[in-house]
Amino acid sequence: DIVLTQSPDSLAVSLGERATINCKSSQNLFYSSNNKNYLAWYQQKPGQPPKLLIYWASIRASGVPDRFSGTGSGTQFTLTISSLQAEDVAVYYCQQYYNTSPYTFGQGTKLEIE
C-alpha cells in the first residue's frame, strides 16, 4: 500500500496568517504519460464528511476559495492556506488515487486558531 505521512499532526495559526501542511508519499504519485500527480486534499469539519478541496495536486475544486492552494510533485506535496479564516478550522487529509489497491489517505492534520 502507498503510505501518506502528513506533517505536522496539528497546527495552530493566527487569523490572517499562512498555514502550511505537508504530505509525503511512500511512492511516486506522478504519472508521466499524462503529466499529472494523483494527489488530492480534503477538509473535514467536526460532524461533517470530508470535502474535496484540491485534486491533481494543484487544481481547486469548484467553489473552493483561492486562499487554498496545492503544490508539489512526485512524493512531496503541500497544502497552503494563504490567509487563515475562522471557518478554515478543520482536519485536513491528503489522499492518493494513483494506486487503486487500495486508495489511501494521510493521517490528517488538525488546524486550529492560535
Place this chain on the structure above:
Amino acid sequence: QVQLVQSGAEVKKPGASVKVSCKTSGFTFNDYALHWVRQAPGQRLEWMGWINSVNGNTKYSQKFHGRVTFTRDSSANTAYMELSGLRSDDTAIYFCAREYVEVDGLFDYWGQGTLVSVSS
C-alpha cells in the same frame, strides 16, 4: 443539487451484520461509481471499495474482502454496503462517496456518514 443521504446509526453485537444505505439525488445514478470509506475513532480515513452503478461490478479492498458486499438498486438511486462478522474494531463512521467523473478514486460528494457501533 447533488445529495447522498445515508441511513441512520446502528448498534450491533460482535458477529452480526450491518447494512447501510446511501440514497442519491441530483445526478444520474448510473453515470457515477460509488465508493465506501470508513473512519474509525482516532484513525485515518480507510477506503473499503467501490461499485459500478451501471452494471453492479464491484472492487473491494483486500482488507475487507470476504466480509463486505456492495449492491445497488438503480430504480431507487440507492447503494448499499453490508459488512458481516462485525468486530469491535469495525466501530466507525461509514461514508458513501461519489467518484469524480472520469477520475478513478477521486471523491467529489460524500454522504453525511453512518455511525456503526459494535459492542457486546
